[in-house]
Amino acid sequence: MTALSYPAPQPPQAAAPAWCPVRRTVTLFRHEPLLLDCGAAVSHIRVAYHTYGEAREDATLVLHALTGNSAVHEWWPGFLGEGQPLDPTQEFVICANVLGGCAGTTGPAELPSLAGEDAPLTLRDMARVGRALLDHLGVRRVRVVGASMGGMLAYAWLLECPDLVERAVVIGAPVRHSPWAIGLNTAARSAIGAAPGGEGLKVARQIAMLSYRSPESFAQTQSGLRAPGQPAITSYLHHHGEKLQARFCERSYVALTRAMDAFQPSDAELGSIRAPVLVVGIRSDVLYPPAEVQQGAALLPRATYWELDSVHGHDAFLMDAGELPAQVRAFLHG
Incomplete structure (x- = not known):
């Protein structure tokens, strides 16, 4: 007698939202x-x-x-x-x-x-x-x-x-x-001006990422080493700098931060x-x-x-x- 084969049960599919982008x-x-x-x-x-x-x-x-x-x-x-x-x-x-x-x-x-x-x-x-x-x-x-x-x-x-x-x-x-926020943006734009072509944008992003979190947050999430001899926070900053450089325009970064500073x-x-x-x-x-x-x-x-x-x-x-x-x-x- 040939054994009957049944398809494996599939998990229920999530209902599609009633809207879509x-x-x-x-x-x-x-x-x-x-x-x-x-x-x-x-x-x-x-x-x-x-x-x-x-x-x-x-x-x-x-x-x-x-x-x-x-x-x-x-x-x-x-x-x-x-x-x-x-x-x-x-x-x-x-x-x-x-x-x-x-x-x-x-x-x-x-x-x-x-x-x-x-x-x-x-x-x-x-x-x-x-x-x-x-x-x-x-x-x-x-x-x-x-x-x-x-x-x-x-x-x-x-x-x-x-x-x-x-x-x-x-x-x-x-x-x-504030002068503090303008100063951070000025440093970021200076990095872009000193190293155009993407490298400066990476540094600008690293400066920004330090201001987007807190010392306590980094102590919880970026302590220790992520790679041999490299602090986790260093790896984190390099990663985010490279990600932004791959998807964003340095001229836009300069224009938008200047607009924020001027407001x-x-x-x-x-x-x-x-x-x-x-x-x-x-x-x-x-x-x-x-x-x-x-x-x-x-x-x-x-x-x-x-x-x-x-x-x-x-x-x-x-x-x-x-x-x-x-x-x-x-x-x-x-």
């Missing part, structure tokens, strides 16, 4: 140019963006960090999904690569040169490009969520587009860059913001210390401050979010 690229300012704050006029600006959920006139706009991109599902999966703060089953979620970035949107090499150098960009320039994208998508009102550079850009949106922004969440970001709104401007804002500090953040973030929040008429308790420094919003998703969801949708 949609990536598109659009060319804006075809008929009238965008006037940058530096005075240069730019036409035909290409913007790469992702959307999640069904299009509607109100949306949640996500603003990415310095070396981020528009693919929120890749770099913030704990915040995006059914029941999460960014829920595509209930809302229309949008994220665009910023002007001057290098993930599909018009970058520095495609912008005008002034006196032989890349035209300086501002966070307000980026907000105006974002507004044009919302116009293209038919969006009339937004809730804004941004962390790190995205948090600073959220402040630019609040100042530049007060008629569009219903409320905003600012995570791990100051209202303006210096006055107390009076900040006091004019009328939208409710949830401002989140991170207890162990050495790049943007929580006291600095809280002091900035105190300048806003309708700000609520909350602090994330984590040892992992500035990057905690990505790697150790704790109660942050619940706080953001309650503020956006409560």
